Amino acid sequence: MPRHFLVSRMLLPAIALSLLPAAADAGDITGAAKIRDAKQITIGATRIRLNGIDAPSLDQLCLNNAGERWTCGVAARDELIKHTDGKNWTCHELRSDRRGRQVAKCEVDGEDVQQWMVKNGWALSYVRVSHDYDADEKAAREAKAGMWQGAFIAPWDWRVRNKKTTILGAVKPPPNAHAILLASASGSVAPSPECTIKGNVNSSGECIYHTPKSRWYAQIKMNIAKGTRWFCSTEEAEAAGCRETRR
Structure with a gap:
């Protein structure tokens, strides 16, 4: 057998081993992120759900330490945007969820971004899937950081x-805390300027959403007893089982 052929055969395992790190990184998603809310981002065309945490939706309200309501869902998103502005994301894919998103553990310039969110009180440890951030949640609670400064409902x-x-x-929440926190997405006034899509239930029991440009938008009165609620995006409305009005 020619000597050069034997050398080639001996080199093949080494070459294969040298390719293993690249294969291990094949599931990583890297790049600049568009932050949809405090638990969901998009990198390129890939929608990503941050693993191990849960955070308030954009239309969720909380109470501060003076008993005043504030848009904690918007604040949590904005804090994440500010903290990661201009930085590179690396997300390690774990699985896909039923909404077609990639569930991933993400780093920003080497920092565990989920840990940062929980430690600063903008998200909770999502114990249904992981206990990785339990200690960070305890630290945030003791420091009264973020949402822990006042009163709120766990995102789930x-x-x-x-x-x-x-x-x-x-x-200690004020006597009317339940009324404020429960109705935050269904009150007569939109919880924030970004959450102005109206959802209501028609006579057939079907959920319909209306953007401000919809024909009947102004006629829809927001009343929690009638099953109405505010949405911050058409994607959120459709994820909740609503369809767009046909007129």
Whole structure:
């Protein structure tokens, strides 16, 4: 057998091993991120759900330490934008969720961004899927950081909230806290200038959403008893099972 052929055969395993790191990184998504809210980003065309944490939606309201309502969902997103502005994201894919997003653990210039969010009180440790950030949540609670300064509802409870929903926070909530926090997405006034899409339920029990340009937008009165709610984007409305009005 020719000598050069034997050398080639001996080199093949080494070449294969040298390719392993690249293969291991094949599932990583890197680049600049568009931050949709405090738990969802987009890099290029890939939608990503941050793993191990849960954070308030844009239309969620909280109470501060004076008992005044504030748009904690918008604040959490804006703090994430400010902290990561101009920095490069690297997200390690773990799985896909039922909404077609990639669930990933992300770093920003080498920093665990989920840990930063929880430690600063802008997100909670999502114990249904991970306990990685339990200690960081405890530190945020003790420091009264972010949402922990006042009163709020855990994001996963807020999405299915009712009168028995637990209120979290560092201070004793005022007597009307439940009414304020439960109705934050369904009150007569939009919770923030970015959350102006109206959702209502028609006579057939179907959820319909209306943008400010829709024909019947002004006629829809927002009333929690009638099943109305505010959305911050058409994607959010459709994810909640609503369809766009046909007129």
